[in-house]
Amino acid sequence: MFARGSGAGSARARNRRGRVGARVAGLGVTALVAVMALSGCSLGSVGSAFKGFGWPEGGVSDRSHRMYDLWVGSVIAALVVGVLVWGLIFWCVIRYRKRGEELPLQVRYNLPIEFLYTVLPFLVIAVLFYYTATTQSYVDKISKNPDVKVEVVAFKWNWQFRYLDANAAGADGQAISTIGTSDYVPVLVVPTNKSILFYETSKDVIHSFWVPDLLFKRDVFPGNVENKFQVTVDKEGSYVGRCAELCGAYHSMMNFEMRAVTPEKYERFIAARKQGMSTPEALQSIGEKAFATTTTPFPYDQQQRAAS
Numbered sequence: 327m328f329a330r331g332s333g334a335g336s337a338r339a340r341n342r343r344g345r346v347g348a349r350v351a352g353l354g355v356t357a358l359v360a361v362m363a364l365s366g367c368s369l370g371s372v373g374s375a376f377k378g379f380g381w382p383e384g385g386v387s388d389r390s391h392r393m394y395d396l397w398v399g400s401v402i403a404a405l406v407v408g409v410l411v412w413g414l415i416f417w418c419v420i421r422y423r424k425r426g427e428e429l430p431l432q433v434r435y436n437l438p439i440e441f442l443y444t445v446l447p448f449l450v451i452a453v454l455f456y457y458t459a460t461t462q463s464y465v466d467k468i469s470k471n472p473d474v475k476v477e478v479v480a481f482k483w484n485w486q487f488r489y490l491d492a493n494a495a496g497a498d499g500q501a502i503s504t505i506g507t508s509d510y511v512p513v514l515v516v517p518t519n520k521s522i523l524f525y526e527t528s529k530d531v532i533h534s535f536w537v538p539d540l541l542f543k544r545d546v547f548p549g550n551v552e553n554k555f556q557v558t559v560d561k562e563g564s565y566v567g568r569c570a571e572l573c574g575a576y577h578s579m580m581n582f583e584m585r586a587v588t589p590e591k592y593e594r595f596i597a598a599r600k601q602g603m604s605t606p607e608a609l610q611s612i613g614e615k616a617f618a619t620t621t622t623p624f625p626y627d628q629q630q631r632a633a634s
Protein backbone atom coordinates (compact mmCIF):
# COMPACT_ATOMS: atom_id res chain seq x y z
CA MET A 327 0.00 0.00 0.00
CA PHE A 328 2.70 2.40 1.12
CA ALA A 329 4.81 1.74 -1.95
CA ARG A 330 1.89 2.27 -4.35
CA GLY A 331 0.90 5.55 -2.67
CA SER A 332 4.45 6.83 -2.87
CA GLY A 333 4.64 5.91 -6.57
CA ALA A 334 1.47 7.84 -7.39
CA GLY A 335 2.75 10.85 -5.38
CA SER A 336 6.06 10.98 -7.25
CA ALA A 337 4.26 10.68 -10.59
CA ARG A 338 2.10 13.69 -9.64
CA ALA A 339 5.21 15.61 -8.57
CA ARG A 340 6.85 14.70 -11.86
CA ASN A 341 3.86 15.96 -13.80
CA ARG A 342 3.79 19.16 -11.81
CA ARG A 343 7.51 19.77 -12.42
CA GLY A 344 7.03 19.09 -16.12
CA ARG A 345 4.21 21.65 -16.26
CA VAL A 346 6.24 24.26 -14.35
CA GLY A 347 9.24 23.67 -16.65
CA ALA A 348 7.09 24.03 -19.75
CA ARG A 349 5.49 27.21 -18.38
CA VAL A 350 8.87 28.80 -17.56
CA ALA A 351 10.22 27.90 -21.00
CA GLY A 352 7.04 29.21 -22.65
CA LEU A 353 7.46 32.49 -20.79
CA GLY A 354 11.03 32.73 -22.05
CA VAL A 355 9.98 32.32 -25.68
CA THR A 356 7.21 34.88 -25.28
CA ALA A 357 9.64 37.36 -23.73
CA LEU A 358 12.20 36.77 -26.47
CA VAL A 359 9.71 37.14 -29.32
CA ALA A 360 8.18 40.22 -27.65
CA VAL A 361 11.59 41.86 -27.25
CA MET A 362 12.51 41.19 -30.87
CA ALA A 363 9.09 42.29 -32.15
CA LEU A 364 9.15 45.52 -30.17
CA SER A 365 12.74 46.18 -31.18
CA GLY A 366 11.92 48.86 -33.74
CA CYS A 367 10.58 51.50 -31.40
CA SER A 368 12.60 51.26 -28.22
CA LEU A 369 15.96 49.70 -29.00
CA GLY A 370 17.69 53.00 -29.65
CA SER A 371 16.98 54.32 -26.17
CA VAL A 372 17.73 50.99 -24.44
CA GLY A 373 20.98 50.68 -26.41
CA SER A 374 22.13 54.22 -25.68
CA ALA A 375 21.46 53.72 -21.95
CA PHE A 376 23.99 50.88 -22.05
CA LYS A 377 26.36 52.62 -24.49
CA GLY A 378 25.23 50.40 -27.36
CA PHE A 379 26.37 47.20 -25.61
CA GLY A 380 29.83 47.68 -27.09
CA TRP A 381 28.68 48.81 -30.55
CA PRO A 382 31.14 51.41 -31.93
CA GLU A 383 30.27 55.04 -31.32
CA GLY A 384 29.26 56.98 -34.39
CA GLY A 385 27.04 55.75 -37.12
CA VAL A 386 26.09 58.65 -39.35
CA SER A 387 23.99 56.90 -42.00
CA ASP A 388 20.56 55.31 -42.26
CA ARG A 389 22.30 51.93 -42.72
CA SER A 390 24.42 52.28 -39.61
CA HIS A 391 21.31 52.92 -37.46
CA ARG A 392 19.67 49.75 -38.72
CA MET A 393 22.80 47.72 -37.95
CA TYR A 394 22.91 49.29 -34.49
CA ASP A 395 19.30 48.24 -33.84
CA LEU A 396 20.08 44.68 -34.96
CA TRP A 397 23.05 44.53 -32.59
CA VAL A 398 21.14 45.92 -29.60
CA GLY A 399 18.15 43.63 -30.30
CA SER A 400 20.42 40.58 -30.54
CA VAL A 401 22.18 41.42 -27.27
CA ILE A 402 18.86 41.93 -25.45
CA ALA A 403 17.56 38.61 -26.83
CA ALA A 404 20.80 36.89 -25.74
CA LEU A 405 20.44 38.43 -22.26
CA VAL A 406 16.83 37.22 -21.97
CA VAL A 407 17.90 33.68 -22.90
CA GLY A 408 20.93 33.99 -20.61
CA VAL A 409 18.86 35.10 -17.60
CA LEU A 410 16.38 32.27 -18.24
CA VAL A 411 19.14 29.65 -18.46
CA TRP A 412 21.01 30.98 -15.42
CA GLY A 413 17.72 31.08 -13.50
CA LEU A 414 16.92 27.48 -14.37
CA ILE A 415 20.43 26.37 -13.43
CA PHE A 416 20.30 28.07 -10.02
CA TRP A 417 16.74 26.87 -9.43
CA CYS A 418 17.83 23.26 -10.10
CA VAL A 419 20.97 23.63 -7.98
CA ILE A 420 18.93 24.80 -4.96
CA ARG A 421 15.67 22.88 -5.45
CA TYR A 422 17.29 19.55 -6.27
CA ARG A 423 20.42 19.72 -4.12
CA LYS A 424 21.63 16.46 -2.56
CA ARG A 425 19.54 15.58 0.48
CA GLY A 426 20.59 11.97 1.15
CA GLU A 427 22.22 8.92 -0.32
CA GLU A 428 19.13 7.81 -2.22
CA LEU A 429 19.43 8.23 -5.99
CA PRO A 430 16.81 10.75 -7.16
CA LEU A 431 14.18 9.82 -9.69
CA GLN A 432 15.79 9.46 -13.13
CA VAL A 433 13.71 11.03 -15.89
CA ARG A 434 14.18 9.82 -19.46
CA TYR A 435 12.15 10.04 -22.64
CA ASN A 436 10.21 13.08 -21.47
CA LEU A 437 8.77 13.93 -24.85
CA PRO A 438 7.32 17.37 -24.04
CA ILE A 439 10.67 18.56 -22.67
CA GLU A 440 12.62 17.05 -25.59
CA PHE A 441 10.21 18.65 -28.03
CA LEU A 442 10.61 21.98 -26.24
CA TYR A 443 14.40 22.03 -26.33
CA THR A 444 14.39 21.13 -29.99
CA VAL A 445 11.82 23.74 -30.99
CA LEU A 446 12.99 26.53 -28.71
CA PRO A 447 16.54 26.97 -30.13
CA PHE A 448 15.08 26.76 -33.63
CA LEU A 449 12.67 29.58 -32.80
CA VAL A 450 15.51 31.70 -31.39
CA ILE A 451 17.64 31.09 -34.50
CA ALA A 452 14.67 31.78 -36.81
CA VAL A 453 13.95 35.16 -35.15
CA LEU A 454 17.65 36.15 -35.26
CA PHE A 455 17.93 35.00 -38.87
CA TYR A 456 14.87 37.01 -39.90
CA TYR A 457 16.20 40.25 -38.42
CA THR A 458 19.74 39.64 -39.75
CA ALA A 459 18.50 38.90 -43.27
CA THR A 460 16.17 41.92 -43.41
CA THR A 461 18.88 44.24 -42.04
CA GLN A 462 21.43 42.91 -44.53
CA SER A 463 19.11 43.38 -47.48
CA TYR A 464 18.34 46.92 -46.26
CA VAL A 465 22.08 47.72 -46.03
CA ASP A 466 22.60 46.34 -49.57
CA LYS A 467 19.51 47.99 -51.03
CA ILE A 468 20.04 50.29 -53.99
CA SER A 469 17.22 52.57 -55.06
CA LYS A 470 16.33 53.08 -58.71
CA ASN A 471 16.85 56.82 -58.63
CA PRO A 472 19.55 57.77 -56.13
CA ASP A 473 19.98 61.51 -55.59
CA VAL A 474 23.76 61.53 -56.10
CA LYS A 475 26.10 59.14 -57.92
CA VAL A 476 29.80 59.01 -57.16
CA GLU A 477 32.43 56.81 -58.73
CA VAL A 478 35.21 55.70 -56.41
CA VAL A 479 38.42 54.80 -58.20
CA ALA A 480 41.06 53.19 -56.02
CA PHE A 481 44.69 52.83 -57.04
CA LYS A 482 48.03 52.27 -55.35
CA TRP A 483 47.97 54.28 -53.09
CA ASN A 484 45.24 56.83 -53.29
CA TRP A 485 41.68 57.59 -54.33
CA GLN A 486 39.81 59.42 -57.04
CA PHE A 487 36.20 60.51 -56.64
CA ARG A 488 34.16 61.32 -59.73
CA TYR A 489 30.77 63.02 -59.42
CA LEU A 490 28.79 61.21 -62.10
CA ASP A 491 25.51 63.11 -62.26
CA ALA A 492 24.78 64.83 -65.55
CA ASN A 493 24.65 68.18 -63.78
CA ALA A 494 28.11 67.52 -62.33
CA ALA A 495 29.94 67.63 -65.67
CA GLY A 496 32.77 70.18 -65.74
CA ALA A 497 33.63 72.69 -68.44
CA ASP A 498 35.30 69.95 -70.53
CA GLY A 499 32.15 67.81 -70.40
CA GLN A 500 33.92 65.28 -68.19
CA ALA A 501 32.66 64.35 -64.76
CA ILE A 502 34.03 66.57 -62.00
CA SER A 503 36.71 64.68 -60.16
CA THR A 504 38.96 64.92 -57.13
CA ILE A 505 42.15 62.90 -57.07
CA GLY A 506 44.53 62.32 -54.18
CA THR A 507 48.30 62.56 -54.41
CA SER A 508 51.10 61.83 -51.97
CA ASP A 509 50.78 65.35 -50.57
CA TYR A 510 47.06 65.91 -50.97
CA VAL A 511 44.35 63.99 -49.11
CA PRO A 512 41.31 63.82 -51.42
CA VAL A 513 38.12 65.20 -49.89
CA LEU A 514 34.92 63.48 -50.98
CA VAL A 515 32.07 65.99 -50.63
CA VAL A 516 28.58 64.52 -50.14
CA PRO A 517 25.21 66.05 -49.26
CA THR A 518 23.34 65.05 -46.11
CA ASN A 519 19.87 63.47 -46.23
CA LYS A 520 20.27 62.48 -49.88
CA SER A 521 20.70 58.94 -51.16
CA ILE A 522 24.23 58.53 -52.49
CA LEU A 523 25.16 55.65 -54.76
CA PHE A 524 28.83 54.70 -54.92
CA TYR A 525 30.30 52.78 -57.86
CA GLU A 526 33.66 51.30 -56.95
CA THR A 527 36.45 50.29 -59.33
CA SER A 528 40.15 49.66 -58.86
CA LYS A 529 42.99 50.31 -61.29
CA ASP A 530 45.32 47.66 -59.91
CA VAL A 531 44.75 45.44 -56.87
CA ILE A 532 41.94 44.89 -54.38
CA HIS A 533 41.35 47.85 -52.08
CA SER A 534 38.52 48.51 -49.66
CA PHE A 535 36.52 51.71 -49.21
CA TRP A 536 36.03 52.27 -45.51
CA VAL A 537 34.58 55.22 -43.62
CA PRO A 538 34.57 54.04 -39.99
CA ASP A 539 31.75 56.45 -39.09
CA LEU A 540 29.48 54.78 -41.64
CA LEU A 541 30.23 51.49 -39.83
CA PHE A 542 30.62 50.06 -43.29
CA LYS A 543 33.30 49.05 -45.77
CA ARG A 544 33.21 47.46 -49.17
CA ASP A 545 36.01 45.94 -51.23
CA VAL A 546 37.03 47.64 -54.47
CA PHE A 547 37.95 45.16 -57.21
CA PRO A 548 40.12 45.56 -60.32
CA GLY A 549 39.00 44.39 -63.77
CA ASN A 550 35.49 44.96 -64.90
CA VAL A 551 33.98 44.22 -61.52
CA GLU A 552 31.96 47.13 -60.23
CA ASN A 553 30.92 47.03 -56.60
CA LYS A 554 28.06 49.28 -55.58
CA PHE A 555 26.57 50.44 -52.34
CA GLN A 556 24.26 53.20 -51.22
CA VAL A 557 24.01 55.30 -48.06
CA THR A 558 22.17 58.35 -46.82
CA VAL A 559 24.38 60.38 -44.50
CA ASP A 560 22.31 62.12 -41.83
CA LYS A 561 24.90 64.17 -39.97
CA GLU A 562 27.13 66.94 -41.26
CA GLY A 563 30.82 66.59 -40.51
CA SER A 564 34.27 65.44 -41.57
CA TYR A 565 34.82 61.72 -41.47
CA VAL A 566 38.10 59.97 -42.07
CA GLY A 567 38.19 57.34 -44.81
CA ARG A 568 40.70 54.57 -45.19
CA CYS A 569 41.67 51.63 -47.35
CA ALA A 570 40.76 48.50 -45.40
CA GLU A 571 42.41 45.90 -47.62
CA LEU A 572 46.18 45.37 -47.41
CA CYS A 573 47.23 46.55 -50.88
CA GLY A 574 50.97 47.12 -50.74
CA ALA A 575 53.77 49.17 -49.20
CA TYR A 576 51.79 52.38 -48.58
CA HIS A 577 48.42 50.82 -47.82
CA SER A 578 48.29 52.52 -44.44
CA MET A 579 48.72 55.95 -46.09
CA MET A 580 45.78 55.45 -48.44
CA ASN A 581 43.45 57.82 -46.61
CA PHE A 582 40.74 60.24 -47.65
CA GLU A 583 38.10 62.37 -46.00
CA MET A 584 34.36 62.31 -46.48
CA ARG A 585 32.89 65.78 -45.92
CA ALA A 586 29.13 65.74 -45.40
CA VAL A 587 27.57 69.17 -46.01
CA THR A 588 24.01 70.44 -46.40
CA PRO A 589 22.39 69.77 -49.82
CA GLU A 590 22.42 73.51 -50.48
CA LYS A 591 26.17 73.73 -49.80
CA TYR A 592 26.72 70.65 -51.93
CA GLU A 593 24.99 72.29 -54.90
CA ARG A 594 27.17 75.37 -54.45
CA PHE A 595 30.28 73.19 -54.25
CA ILE A 596 29.40 71.45 -57.54
CA ALA A 597 28.64 74.80 -59.17
CA ALA A 598 32.00 76.17 -58.03
CA ARG A 599 33.79 73.10 -59.40
CA LYS A 600 31.97 73.52 -62.72
CA GLN A 601 33.27 77.06 -62.91
CA GLY A 602 36.78 75.65 -62.80
CA MET A 603 37.65 75.93 -59.11
CA SER A 604 39.76 73.20 -57.52
CA THR A 605 38.32 71.14 -54.66
CA PRO A 606 40.07 73.22 -51.91
CA GLU A 607 38.96 76.50 -53.57
CA ALA A 608 35.39 75.26 -53.99
CA LEU A 609 35.29 74.06 -50.37
CA GLN A 610 36.52 77.43 -49.19
CA SER A 611 33.90 79.20 -51.31
CA ILE A 612 31.10 77.40 -49.44
CA GLY A 613 32.58 78.21 -46.03
CA GLU A 614 34.20 74.83 -45.44
CA LYS A 615 37.78 74.00 -44.48
CA ALA A 616 39.79 73.71 -47.71
CA PHE A 617 41.77 70.62 -46.75
CA ALA A 618 41.16 67.39 -44.88
CA THR A 619 40.94 67.83 -41.12
CA THR A 620 40.75 64.19 -40.04
CA THR A 621 43.97 62.89 -41.57
CA THR A 622 47.18 64.18 -43.12
CA PRO A 623 49.20 63.21 -46.20
CA PHE A 624 52.12 60.87 -45.65
CA PRO A 625 55.01 63.25 -46.52
CA TYR A 626 53.55 65.89 -44.20
CA ASP A 627 53.40 63.29 -41.46
CA GLN A 628 57.01 62.33 -42.10
CA GLN A 629 58.16 65.95 -41.91
CA GLN A 630 56.22 66.41 -38.71
CA ARG A 631 57.85 63.35 -37.21
CA ALA A 632 61.32 64.44 -38.32
CA ALA A 633 60.74 67.88 -36.83
CA SER A 634 59.54 66.60 -33.49
Ligand SMILES: [Cu+2]
Nearest residue numbers: 533569573580
Ligand atom coordinates in the same frame (compact mmCIF):
# COMPACT_ATOMS: atom_id res chain seq x y z
CU1 LIG B 1 44.38 50.04 -50.81
